[in-house]
Amino acid sequence: MPSPFPSDTSFSRRAALAVSDASAPAARPTLLIVDDEAGPRQALEIVFRNEYEVLLAEDGTTALSLARQQHVAVAVVDIRMSDMTGIEVLEKLKQIDSDIEVIMLTAYETVETAQQALRLGACDYLTKPFDLAVIRQAVSTAMERRSLSEQIRLNNQQ
Numbered sequence: 001m002p003s004p005f006p007s008d009t010s011f012s013r014r015a016a017l018a019v020s021d022a023s024a025p026a027a028r029p030t031l032l033i034v035d036d037e038a039g040p041r042q043a044l045e046i047v048f049r050n051e052y053e054v055l056l057a058e059d060g061t062t063a064l065s066l067a068r069q070q071h072v073a074v075a076v077v078d079i080r081m082s083d084m085t086g087i088e089v090l091e092k093l094k095q096i097d098s099d100i101e102v103i104m105l106t107a108y109e110t111v112e113t114a115q116q117a118l119r120l121g122a123c124d125y126l127t128k129p130f131d132l133a134v135i136r137q138a139v140s141t142a143m144e145r146r147s148l149s150e151q152i153r154l155n156n157q158q
Contacts, residue, residue: 028053029073029143034063034089035105036081040128044076047132048139060084060092067096074142076135079106079113087116094121099149101142105130 031052035041036059045054055070057063060083063075075093079086090102104117107128114125123145124138 029146030055030070031139031143032057032063032066032072032075034058034060034075034081034086035078037078040078040105040130044135047136052139052143060086060089063089064092064096067093067100072097072100073146074101074103074139076103076105076139079104079117080108087113087120090117090120090122099146099153101146103135103138103142105135 029052031048032055033041033044033048034057035044038058041056041058045056048054052073055066055072057066059081063077066072067075072093075089077086077089077093081089086104086106090104093100093102098121101123102117102121103124103126104114104122105126105128106113109125109127117125123142126135126138
């Protein structure tokens, strides 16, 4: 007797995924990486793709659009980009979601820019080329801060 299911193996893979998704843990937090240089953007995606849902944006406009469409926990934002500065992106991300944790990343460090970023709510300010251990720790700490702020909000709503 022939099977009532299609014979292609993609159907069984889809069915297996559907079953496994039902018991899957909560969705992974989202990390937004904003850099107009493809190299650092892709390197960060490789570093973090196994831990977080990673969204990539090559400019500020795209980053803001993604942040409006999806819940972003943490953003890593380059300071110098073509369409708007990282400081402008930081400011607008905070308008979209005041609790978003933003890590600024730059190859052109200045004290004034660092101070401005921190005044606007950036949680960290790192330089390129970045050290993997340092950026991993910065993102991990930012994710923990975001999780705590969400827990506090939920407790206050109850």
